[in-house]
Amino acid sequence: MLEVNSVNKSYGKRHVLDNFSMSAEQGEIIGLVGENGAGKSTLLKILATLSKPDSGALYLNGKPYKKYFKEHRKLIGYVPQDIAVWEDLTVIENMKFFQKLSPAKKSVQELKALLNNIQLSRHDTKVSKLSGGMKRKLNLAISLINDPVFLLLDEPTAGIDLKSRIEIGEFLKTHAKNNDTLIIYTSHDMNEIKEVCDRVIVIGKDSFYRELLADYIK
Amino acid sequence: MMDMIYARWLLIKRQLPKILLWLILPLLFTLAVISVFNSTSEDFRVPSAVVVHENSTEADLFIEGLNSSEFMDVEVFDGENSGAALRELEQYNLDSVFILPEDFEEKIRGGQRRNLIETYYTDRSIYYEPAKELAASLVQERMGEYTTVDYVLELQNDFLTETPVNKEDIAAERKRIETDTNLVEQVFYFLGEPDNGEETPGLNPWIVWAYITFIVTIFTFDFVTRETVSSARIRFNFMKHSYTKFMLLTFVIMTTVMLIVDGITYVVIKETLEADISLLSLFMYRIIINGTAFLLASFVKSPVKLYQAAVALTIALLALQLVMPVIVSLTGLSLISSLHPVLMFLENELNIPWFILIAVLMLIRIWRDNNAGG
Ligand SMILES: Nc1ncnc2c1ncn2[C@@H]1O[C@H](COP(=O)(O)OP(=O)(O)O)[C@@H](O)[C@H]1O
Numbered sequence A: 001m002l003e004v005n006s007v008n009k010s011y012g013k014r015h016v017l018d019n020f021s022m023s024a025e026q027g028e029i030i031g032l033v034g035e036n037g038a039g040k041s042t043l044l045k046i047l048a049t050l051s052k053p054d055s056g057a058l059y060l061n062g063k064p065y066k067k068y069f070k071e072h073r074k075l076i077g078y079v080p081q082d083i084a085v086w087e088d089l090t091v092i093e094n095m096k097f098f099q100k101l102s103p104a105k106k107s108v109q110e111l112k113a114l115l116n117n118i119q120l121s122r123h124d125t126k127v128s129k130l131s132g133g134m135k136r137k138l139n140l141a142i143s144l145i146n147d148p149v150f151l152l153l154d155e156p157t158a159g160i161d162l163k164s165r166i167e168i169g170e171f172l173k174t175h176a177k178n179n180d181t182l183i184i185y186t187s188h189d190m191n192e193i194k195e196v197c198d199r200v201i202v203i204g205k206d207s208f209y210r211e212l213l214a215d216y217i218k
Numbered sequence B: 001m002m003d004m005i006y007a008r009w010l011l012i013k014r015q016l017p018k019i020l021l022w023l024i025l026p027l028l029f030t031l032a033v034i035s036v037f038n039s040t041s042e043d044f045r046v047p048s049a050v051v052v053h054e055n056s057t058e059a060d061l062f063i064e065g066l067n068s069s070e071f072m073d074v075e076v077f078d079g080e081n082s083g084a085a086l087r088e089l090e091q092y093n094l095d096s097v098f099i100l101p102e103d104f105e106e107k108i109r110g111g112q113r114r115n116l117i118e119t120y121y122t123d124r125s126i127y128y129e130p131a132k133e134l135a136a137s138l139v140q141e142r143m144g145e146y147t148t149v150d151y152v153l154e155l156q157n158d159f160l161t162e163t164p165v166n167k168e169d170i171a172a173e174r175k176r177i178e179t180d181t182n183l184v185e186q187v188f189y190f191l192g193e194p195d196n197g198e199e200t201p202g203l204n205p206w207i208v209w210a211y212i213t214f215i216v217t218i219f220t221f222d223f224v225t226r227e228t229v230s231s232a233r234i235r236f237n238f239m240k241h242s243y244t245k246f247m248l249l250t251f252v253i254m255t256t257v258m259l260i261v262d263g264i265t266y267v268v269i270k271e272t273l274e275a276d277i278s279l280l281s282l283f284m285y286r287i288i289i290n291g292t293a294f295l296l297a298s299f300v301k302s303p304v305k306l307y308q309a310a311v312a313l314t315i316a317l318l319a320l321q322l323v324m325p326v327i328v329s330l331t332g333l334s335l336i337s338s339l340h341p342v343l344m345f346l347e348n349e350l351n352i353p354w355f356i357l358i359a360v361l362m363l364i365r366i367w368r369d370n371n372a373g374g
């Protein structure tokens, strides 16, 4: 369970998050929308313990981030907006690399099963030879190695083909249901948001997304 | 620990051929440069002449001594042709002329060193000074021998009269010992030491090695730059080992491997080129350049910038070494030269100031990384 109370964040004079609050339950999929520069990535980084808010408090399962952030990191899966994989390594080598350093133990069989689950079958291909969609899938798969109960995805479907996009969406839905995972993710695709998410949060002052959203959720 | 080593292996294994090449390059480069240098300096021998008025063993030894310098080509003229030798000198066909007197052998035996050899040179003589010093040391050597012989004979006269030994036997024995201990060769080496400036006959292989190793080591660490700027680095926040820990392990492994290669290099250069260096200062030099390379590689934003920095730093160090004598004589502070890492290494000193500097910078880096994020 996640609780965010009046979080503020500025970069210099630019106020990015202004008294932002929200709460969410396990098993929920929440979509974050907003124009570019609205602060979606900033919020996800704060939720992922990678950045500190200027003020406000966050709790995961009732435990404050301030004190328990190291502990929380074991429960969190974070999928960065920039694809965070080793380009020189093959798909399975990337999985092995991060498995070795991760606090969780997984066999190569389990890693392969995870990849197959996400419909990424080219295990022995070097990442630099993969398509954008497959790279995004690997980016997601690595973040699942430690079986996170709280999964944060920053534009996991940006710039990829429709088939991969749908496969990722379907995967997230099944994953949240089967593992009772809390998922928060950002996207610019309203159809996808509508298809995958239980709930949508609009970030930023621009009213465009609010109105668009009102049209979608009749 | 084993997890980290395995992960390190996964991430570096495709770069191994390149890294191995970088590792052996300094030794190969040094051997190549020295062999080219030696072959060109063998071709170039300074022509000079010795005029002999009386054929004697001492005169032959003297000529032999000059000739065994790799930088002199000695032509022998007899007494009547001394004019011809000097004419050659005037026409710059000879660099210098040494005229031995008629009673050369007698004077050597008698220890009369005053005005023993007449020497001639021109305004274009380039090798006169070292040749003169060599000639002087050869004569000194022989006179020293006879003094010893006289001294031993004196002792014999006093204590060992029953077993007479003649002068020639003792001289021969001393010659044998001298050849065994390479005394003559050491005299040459002394003459050829770098403080003689421009006429330096030998190029120290360790200078070549020190510079090529400096630049190549920075190149070798380019993977640190690539990994540090990679977006994959952010994932270390969720791992059980931090990125800093992973990189420190990398540093230790790389340094260990490089020290092993250095050990092999030490043996090869010592055996084939007969150039020695203190193992401890070699070790220290390695630690310091690895620390520099590692810090630099984790600081710059792209491999290209790292290569540029490596070239710039190497040129700066080389230039600094060349102008160091000037700086020292201008400021009067000989201490300045002991801050130059390559000079310190070559002088077999332990580079404590640099070691401390690198260690402090490393600790700052570790401290900053541990406090970032969260
Ligand atoms: N590290 C940073 N330093 C300064 N400004 C930043 C930094 N990160 C983000 N910003 C600024 O904060 C605003 C929100 O950025 P971001 O959270 O990335 O937006 P979004 O993900 O919604 O596109 C932008 O104006 C961006 O320029």
Ligand SMILES: [Mg+2]
Pocket: A040, A041, A042, A081, A154
């Ligand atoms: Mg963003």
